[in-house]
Structures are given as C-alpha cells and as structure tokens.
Amino acid sequence: MLLHSGSAVVASSVTAAALGTEPPGQDQGPPSNLRALIEAHKIAYAEFCKALHEIGGGRGDSARASREEERALLAICGYVAVEEGDRLAKARYLLEIEARGELDLAEHTQAVLRSTM
Numbered sequence: 001m002l003l004h005s006g007s008a009v010v011a012s013s014v015t016a017a018a019l020g021t022e023p024p025g026q027d028q029g030p031p032s033n034l035r036a037l038i039e040a041h042k043i044a045y046a047e048f049c050k051a052l053h054e055i056g057g058g059r060g061d062s063a064r065a066s067r068e069e070e071r072a073l074l075a076i077c078g079y080v081a082v083e084e085g086d087r088l089a090k091a092r093y094l095l096e097i098e099a100r101g102e103l104d105l106a107e108h109t110q111a112v113l114r115s116t117m
Contacts, residue, residue: 033079034076034079034081034086034089034090037076037079038076038089038093040072040075041069041072041073041075041076044065044068044069044071044072044073045069045072047065047068047069048065048066048068048069050065051065051066052065070105073097073102073103073108074107074108074111076090076093076094077094077107077108077111077112077115078112078115079115080115081115094112
C-alpha cells in the first residue's frame with residue numbers, strides 16, 4: 001500500500017509539472033487581485049497609524065484614515081476566495097489582523113461569511 005501511495009505522489013507531481021502547475025498543497029501565494037487588496041490594506045493601515053501618531057495631526061486626518069483602513073479591510077473580508085491559494089492567503093492575513101485585535105466589527109464577520117456563499 002505504501003508503494004502505491006508513493007507512486008501516486010510521484011504521478012501527481014509529474015502530471016502537475018507537465019501541465020505547468022504546482023502539485024496540490026503547494027503554496028503558490030495569493031493571486032494578483034487578493035495580493036492587491038492586501039497591499040492596499042497594509043498601506044491604509046500604515047497611513048492610519050501615521051495619522052494617529054503625528055503631532056498636530058487633526059482629528060479629521062485620523063478619522064479619514066480610519067475609514068480608508070476599514071474599507072480596505074472589508075474588501076479583503078468580502079473577497080470571494082475560490083482557489084485554495086486564495087483561501088489560504090486570505091485566512092492567513094485575516095488571522096494576522098485578528099491577532100492584533102482588529103478584526104472586531106460585526107461587518108467583518110458578515111463580509112467573511114457572505115464571501116463563502
């Protein structure tokens with residue numbers, strides 16, 4: 001039985017190589033759409049942190065930056081992840097956000113759940 005399972009792994013790897021794709025389970029990274037959403041959120045989050053920490057920065061600046069960051073995060077939450085790489089990248093990124101305690105609004109949960117339907 002082990003002999004057959006080993007040859008199945010080799011066969012799937014060879015087939016994937018012949019088709020120009022990675023074998024199942026390989027992390028290929030997120031596709032460009034999700035990658036762009038993640039980068040936009042990282043930029044918005046950095047701007048929000050900068051607005052909070054700037055001396056003399058007006059409350060309007062931090063409120064605007066907060067709305068932009070929230071909008072970017074909701075876009076990731078609502079992203080419909082179809083491929084395995086999408087799902088893994090989305091889950092990993094959202095777990096990082098949640099670990100900081102920032103995935104806390106009902107809108108976040110609703111967007112994630114809607115994206116799975």
